[in-house]
Amino acid sequence: MEITIDKACCKGCGICLKACPKSVFGKSRKRNNYGTAMPEVKNAEKCMACGACERLCPDGAINVERKAKE
Amino acid sequence: MNKLYETYIKKEALPTLFCSGCGNGIVQVAAMEAMEKLGCKDEVACVSGIGCSSWIPCYYKLDVLHGMHGRALPFAEGLKLARPDKKILVFTGDGDCAAIGGNHLIHAAARNIDLTVIMVNNYIYGMTGGQKSPTTPKGSVTKTSPWGSMDEPIDAVKLVMVLGATYVARWTTAHPAQLAKSMAEGMKHEGFSFIEVLSQCPVQAGKSLWKEKDSYRIMETYKRMTKSCGSLEEAGEGKIPIGVFRHDNQREEYASKLKTVTRKQKG
Amino acid sequence: MIKRKEGSLQKETQVVLQGNEACVKGALYAGCSFFAGYPITPSTEIIEMMSGEMPKTGGAFIQMEDEIASACAIIGARWGGSKAMTATSGPGYTLMQEAIGFAAVTETPTVIVNVQRGGPSTGQPTLSSQQDIYQARYGSHGDYEIIVLAPSSVQEMYDFTIRAFELAEQFRTPVILLADEVVGHMREKIMVREGCEEIRSQRQKYVVSPQADFFKGANTMVEGQLHDEEGRRIGHVAEKSGQFIHNINRKIQSNLDILSEVSTYCMEDADIAIVAYGSVARPSLNAVKHARGIRDDRMLPKVKMIKDLFKRGVGEMIHTDYSHLKVGLVKIDTVWPFPEKLLKQVTKGVDTVIVPEMNVGKYCREVQRVLKDKNVVSMPKCGGNIHTPMEILDEILKMAGLEKKKVGR
Numbered sequence: 229m230e231i232t233i234d235k236a237c238c239k240g241c242g243i244c245l246k247a248c249p250k251s252v253f254g255k256s257r258k259r260n261n262y263g264t265a266m267p268e269v270k271n272a273e274k275c276m277a278c279g280a281c282e283r284l285c286p287d288g289a290i291n292v293e294r295k296a297k298e
Numbered sequence: 299m300n301k302l303y304e305t306y307i308k309k310e311a312l313p314t315l316f317c318s319g320c321g322n323g324i325v326q327v328a329a330m331e332a333m334e335k336l337g338c339k340d341e342v343a344c345v346s347g348i349g350c351s352s353w354i355p356c357y358y359k360l361d362v363l364h365g366m367h368g369r370a371l372p373f374a375e376g377l378k379l380a381r382p383d384k385k386i387l388v389f390t391g392d393g394d395c396a397a398i399g400g401n402h403l404i405h406a407a408a409r410n411i412d413l414t415v416i417m418v419n420n421y422i423y424g425m426t427g428g429q430k431s432p433t434t435p436k437g438s439v440t441k442t443s444p445w446g447s448m449d450e451p452i453d454a455v456k457l458v459m460v461l462g463a464t465y466v467a468r469w470t471t472a473h474p475a476q477l478a479k480s481m482a483e484g485m486k487h488e489g490f491s492f493i494e495v496l497s498q499c500p501v502q503a504g505k506s507l508w509k510e511k512d513s514y515r516i517m518e519t520y521k522r523m524t525k526s527c528g529s530l531e532e533a534g535e536g537k538i539p540i541g542v543f544r545h546d547n548q549r550e551e552y553a554s555k556l557k558t559v560t561r562k563q564k565g
Numbered sequence: 566m567i568k569r570k571e572g573s574l575q576k577e578t579q580v581v582l583q584g585n586e587a588c589v590k591g592a593l594y595a596g597c598s599f600f601a602g603y604p605i606t607p608s609t610e611i612i613e614m615m616s617g618e619m620p621k622t623g624g625a626f627i628q629m630e631d632e633i634a635s636a637c638a639i640i641g642a643r644w645g646g647s648k649a650m651t652a653t654s655g656p657g658y659t660l661m662q663e664a665i666g667f668a669a670v671t672e673t674p675t676v677i678v679n680v681q682r683g684g685p686s687t688g689q690p691t692l693s694s695q696q697d698i699y700q701a702r703y704g705s706h707g708d709y710e711i712i713v714l715a716p717s718s719v720q721e722m723y724d725f726t727i728r729a730f731e732l733a734e735q736f737r738t739p740v741i742l743l744a745d746e747v748v749g750h751m752r753e754k755i756m757v758r759e760g761c762e763e764i765r766s767q768r769q770k771y772v773v774s775p776q777a778d779f780f781k782g783a784n785t786m787v788e789g790q791l792h793d794e795e796g797r798r799i800g801h802v803a804e805k806s807g808q809f810i811h812n813i814n815r816k817i818q819s820n821l822d823i824l825s826e827v828s829t830y831c832m833e834d835a836d837i838a839i840v841a842y843g844s845v846a847r848p849s850l851n852a853v854k855h856a857r858g859i860r861d862d863r864m865l866p867k868v869k870m871i872k873d874l875f876k877r878g879v880g881e882m883i884h885t886d887y888s889h890l891k892v893g894l895v896k897i898d899t900v901w902p903f904p905e906k907l908l909k910q911v912t913k914g915v916d917t918v919i920v921p922e923m924n925v926g927k928y929c930r931e932v933q934r935v936l937k938d939k940n941v942v943s944m945p946k947c948g949g950n951i952h953t954p955m956e957i958l959d960e961i962l963k964m965a966g967l968e969k970k971k972v973g974r
Contacts, residue, residue, distance in 0.1 A: 232299075237299055239317075241500075243319060243514045246514040280474075282300055283474035285323070286326075286327075286513075288307070288326075308784070340780075340782070345641065348789075361644075363644060364788050365637065366637065366667050369634070372635075374641060375638050376637065377642060377645045378645075379599065380598075380625065380643075380646055381779065405630040556626075560625075562620075563620040563621045
């Protein structure tokens with residue numbers, strides 16, 4: 229699974245941190261273009277591609293690329 | 299960036315003017331998902347009124363009419379009757395739809411004209427800075443109800459049910475998949491489709507109604523407040539029913555009635 | 566009446582119609598295919614007839630819940646590609662003002678008919694007035710320009726409706742047909758054209774922000790906030806917004822030569838001019854004829870004259886020859902934008918101007934503003950009755966320095 233967070237779109241609301249059932253996202257010290265705290269992908273291996281973060285990110289900043297299992 | 303943004307969003311207009319954590323973005327994504335599901339992008343035009351939620355379609359790569367406060371429905375009705383073959387998606391808010399546009403809502407629902415109305419209900423006037431709206435719970439302290447709101451809140455879903463809207467649903471931003479499915483059903487449905495979305499306003503409603511600034515916690519509150527069920531009565535005391543309450547294909551749609559008359563008269 | 570402008574090559578047929586009916590006929594000829602309205606006296610005949618006629622031509626008719634909705638629905642329909650119109654009166658016109666401003670700022674070609682009645686408020690639903698002359702121009706909030714046509718006969722109700730659709734498309738702006746109860750309800754013999762005219766939108770030439778109709782794949786953005794060429798909001802940027810306001814006003818102001826239309830009668834050698842618009846131009850014309858001693862071939866004035874003779878006595882009767890009075894009429898057809906240049910031109914040799922109107926004397930202020938060097942006299946009349954030719958003639962005599970009773974003895 230490849231999860232990307234767009235720095236330009238993210239506004240740092242933190243919905244993804246709590247919405248992910250597998251706690252894939254974690255807080256980071258990075259800042260988005262808005263200047264607010266941006267999440268980062270901490271546990272990518274846990275992702276089961278449910279799409280909750282994509283649907284719930286109000287700014288469309290998250291993209292989950294589903295890859296076939298190797 | 300969300301995959302759907304490529305097809306549906308004018309990227310040069312980003313970032314959206316919504317506050318961080320605003321539910322409008324979730325509704326925006328859900329509507330894109332619905333259009334993608336139906337594959338009907340070229341058949342859709344959006345109409346909206348004035349208010350935070352009325353900015354939702356302004357970022358779409360579609361034909362958009364960003365109209366006057368409360369008048370999204372009459373604009374949409376005119377557009378629909380001029381192009382009955384197309385799908386018209388109306389984005390409106392609780393103030394836009396149930397207060398200033400209440401009269402239009404009543405008549406559009408009674409006509410059963412083929413529009414898909416998405417009423418984004420954040421329980422407050424967000425854009426003007428947190429004043430009481432027609433859906434604000436009784437007793438709530440807002441900027442214009444400093445001693446607690448005295449008005450009974452209006453339930454727009456109940457209202458359009460009574461008037462005979464033929465597709466009625468309510469979801470929250472915490473149910474984005476169901477919401478997208480409902481939007482797709484509503485767009486496919488021939489008749490007046492009304493979908494209310496309980497949406498979080500972490501800035502204004504968060505301050506005065508929920509005493510909570512965190513978007514996700516407000517969404518959790520919505521989850522607790524609501525109960526998914528098939529009819530308005532099932533939810534029980536103190537719970538807001540969510541789900542699809544009506545999906546009726548029997549009643550004839552307004553534009554097609556008009557078409558029948560035209561065919562007869564024109565010969 | 567004043568001679569009709571030539572120009573149409575279509576076959577014409579003669580019919581007797583009411584003003585409101587003629588308006589509908591004109592709209593249908595101009596290709597109107599959407600009508601939304603709400604019944605209100607004295608414009609009701611328009612919505613009634615439209616409800617029957619629209620389906621016959623394949624158009625759409627809808628009776629909306631109020632005038633606000635009607636004005637919005639025609640804007641929506643126009644973006645859907647249908648030429649659209651609504652008709653109203655008095656209070657209904659007031660309700661439409663926000664939508665008229667929206668149509669002006671989004672450059673939506675729409676036609677709004679206002680069959681004026683007496684106001685304010687419910688006012689005089691069944692009587693005529695010209696009290697909305699300023700509302701037609703300044704009704705919506707903010708700075709915008711608008712085109713307003715004032716018909717004075719049933720024929721003009723027909724012709725001006727067609728012209729309204731043409732101008733709306735040409736300048737991409739709402740056009741107001743400012744009729745009144747008198748022309749709306751009178752019946753006259755008129756010429757109507759056969760078939761239907763195709764009016765094309767000329768968006769490239771005149772428009773500030775050119776936008777395609779919906780469903781053309783152009784991602785049209787219709788925005789009520791001040792916007793740039795692509796419909797993106799600029800309401801928060803002062804400089805750009807200022808430019809926008811400037812442009813949208815210039816679109817009409819700089820085309821006064823094309824837009825302005827006035828009709829004149831006996832103005833070649835006139836010393837006194839009557840400047841009138843709408844139905845009041847009719848008694849004004851009669852007054853000019855009396856003053857000039859031009860015989861009217863119609864029967865009705867003669868019958869009325871004899872009636873007056875018995876009622877008012879010979880001393881009061883003044884239908885003798887005044888051919889020495891050099892009086893002319895200027896009938897303003899496009900009341901807004903104010904035809905400054907044209908009015909100055911046609912009143913060049915005149916020293917006195919009389920402005921009769923069915924209100925407290927509003928339009929007269931504009932005339933005074935433009936004709937500063939002349940003696941401009943207002944002749945207001947309120948209450949719902951139109952000026953009689955006699956009243957206007959009396960005013961002419963007064964201005965000419967002639968006492969009524971002394972004349973003609």
